[in-house]
Amino acid sequence: xxxxxxxxxxxxxxxxxxxxxxxxxxxxxxxxxxxxxxxxxxxxxxxxxxxxxxxxxxxxxxxxxxxxxxxxxxxxxxxxxxxxxxxxxxxxxxxxxxxxxxxxxxxxxxxxxxxxxxxxxxxxxxxxxxxxxxxxxxxxxxxxxxxxxx
Numbered sequence: 001x002x003x004x005x006x007x008x009x010x011x012x013x014x015x016x017x018x019x020x021x022x023x024x025x026x027x028x029x030x031x032x033x034x035x036x037x038x039x040x041x042x043x044x045x046x047x048x049x050x051x052x053x054x055x056x057x058x059x060x061x062x063x064x065x066x067x068x069x070x071x072x073x074x075x076x077x078x079x080x081x082x083x084x085x086x087x088x089x090x091x092x093x094x095x096x097x098x099x100x101x102x103x104x105x106x107x108x109x110x111x112x113x114x115x116x117x118x119x120x121x122x123x124x125x126x127x128x129x130x131x132x133x134x135x136x137x138x139x140x141x142x143x144x145x146x147x148x149x150x
Contacts, residue, residue, distance in 0.1 A: 019144070026125055033121050037114060038084075042069055046077045047111055050087060050101050057102035059092060086110060 009017070031041045039047070049066040050058050058066075064074045078101055081087035086107035092098035103111070126134060142148065 015144075019141075029125060030118075030121055033117060034114075037110065039110075042067070042077055043081060044114070045069070046074065046081060046101075047086065047103065047107060050103055051108070051111055053100075054103060054108075057090075057100040060089070060099045060101050063101070081107070 027041060034041060034044050045067050046063055049063045052058070052066070060074060060078055063078070067074070078087060078089065081101075082089055085104055087101050088104050089099055089101050092100045129137070
């Protein structure tokens with residue numbers, strides 16, 4: 001029996017649909033904020049991953065593991081950020097086969113400029129939930145992904 005054809009949803013299906021709808025809504029409104037600053041959601045995530053690796057930067061090959069979108073083409077994203085002078089690329093002094101990415105002054109300034117608006121956007125999106133509700137939500141989302149809660 002195909003559940004959708006009956007008009008009745010099993011709990012797991014309803015949860016799945018609600019998660020997808022919510023993720024699309026949250027990402028869409030967040031992407032609107034980033035677009036005002038000339039960035040896509042994926043580019044912003046690359047910049048954040050690089051900032052976490054500062055001051056020595058981060059290996060380009062390791063950025064993908066830190067991305068919200070695991071399917072992102074990191075090399076292409078880094079190339080674009082280099083062209084926009086937000087990121088610089090250089091050979092890793094400890095492993096000449098590896099390439100590291102660091103933020104340029106322009107990239108660091110853009111992230112700093114975005115810090116407060118990003119926090120405000122997240123509060124706008126989820127501020128109606130109590131802290132304990134957000135903690136429960138985080139735990140349940142991680143559990144749904146098969147990750148440990150903490």
